[in-house]
Amino acid sequence: MKAVLPAAGWGTRFLPISKAVPKEMLPLGAKPVIHYVAEEAALAGCTDILIILNQSKESIRRYFEPDPVFEEILAKAGKTKELAAFRSPAELARFHFLYQPEMRGLGDAVRLAKDFIGDEPFAVLLADTVITGQSPLGHMLQVTAETGRSCVSLEQCPPERVSRYGIAGGVADAASGLYRLDAMEEKPALEAAPRLRDAQGAVLAPHAFAARYVFTPAIFPALEACPPGRNGEIQLTDAMRTLLREQGFYGAPLAGKRLDIGNPQGLLEAAALFC
Numbered sequence: 577m578k579a580v581l582p583a584a585g586w587g588t589r590f591l592p593i594s595k596a597v598p599k600e601m602l603p604l605g606a607k608p609v610i611h612y613v614a615e616e617a618a619l620a621g622c623t624d625i626l627i628i629l630n631q632s633k634e635s636i637r638r639y640f641e642p643d644p645v646f647e648e649i650l651a652k653a654g655k656t657k658e659l660a661a662f663r664s665p666a667e668l669a670r671f672h673f674l675y676q677p678e679m680r681g682l683g684d685a686v687r688l689a690k691d692f693i694g695d696e697p698f699a700v701l702l703a704d705t706v707i708t709g710q711s712p713l714g715h716m717l718q719v720t721a722e723t724g725r726s727c728v729s730l731e732q733c734p735p736e737r738v739s740r741y742g743i744a745g746g747v748a749d750a751a752s753g754l755y756r757l758d759a760m761e762e763k764p765a766l767e768a769a770p771r772l773r774d775a776q777g778a779v780l781a782p783h784a785f786a787a788r789y790v791f792t793p794a795i796f797p798a799l800e801a802c803p804p805g806r807n808g809e810i811q812l813t814d815a816m817r818t819l820l821r822e823q824g825f826y827g828a829p830l831a832g833k834r835l836d837i838g839n840p841q842g843l844l845e846a847a848a849l850f851c
């Protein structure tokens with residue numbers, strides 16, 4: 577199983593530190609945020625992880641690649657514990673790297689993974705978001721394997737934040753605990769936002785896409801056909817809507833909490849929970 581971790585965003589909410597340190601490399605204790613994300617993918621069975629970077633984020637690559645020279649120095653010095661910690665990022669999975677040439681949006685970043693993925697379902701984990709408690713990924717991979725439909729994790733979203741996220745509409749499927757989605761909108765106004773309904777048809781609070789996705793390979797032709805959307809960027813949500821129409825799409829409610837570390841407040845919250 578393969579996973580894609582988009583990590584090519586500018587990190588403007590973290591300036592000035594993001595000028596030199598990618599937001600994904602900010603620490604939660606002794607490990608950077610992206611370590612936890614890669615670990616989550618590995619625990620869900622992903623053996624190959626592709627990280628989408630830009631040229632200013634080389635430190636991510638350095639973090640996940642082995643460094644035989646320094647490993648030998650540690651080994652010769654008998655520093656067994658330090659050696660294990662030093663090796664631990666590279667041991668999570670096989671890592672691959674690709675560079676997004678232009679900032680053309682999340683959809684464009686995922687599109688770059690086409691040749692790496694080939695013709696099988698795969699996971700996407702946004703590298704600036706950690707999840708507390710049980711990761712939804714294992715269940716989502718199973719759902720896609722069994723149904724041939726893609727799946728996105730969902731989290732209830734306060735009304736004032738609806739315009740910051742992708743928002744899902746659909747109806748609860750009591751048997752599976754999932755939602756069968758019938759609408760998706762990227763960063764809508766609250767009044768225009770689609771809504772989930774429970775099995776009896778009652779309308780629920782808004783639910784946002786929560787940084788974890790499992791796609792069938794049909795996402796690639798959908799992305800190729802996608803014109804630039806909001807902000808002139810290729811929006812992943814627009815291509816997801818094609819899959820929704822053509823194959824159906826599931827939403828998986830998060831058991832834990834999504835912590836977006838793309839801003840200083842989110843990082844502090846995550847540090848309190850993860851360190």
Ligand code: G1P
Pocket residue numbers: 682702740741742743762784785786787788812813
């Ligand atoms: C992206 C997606 C959005 C999703 C969000 C958090 O937005 O486009 O649909 O809800 O991640 O998972 P961004 O934060 O990159 O603007």
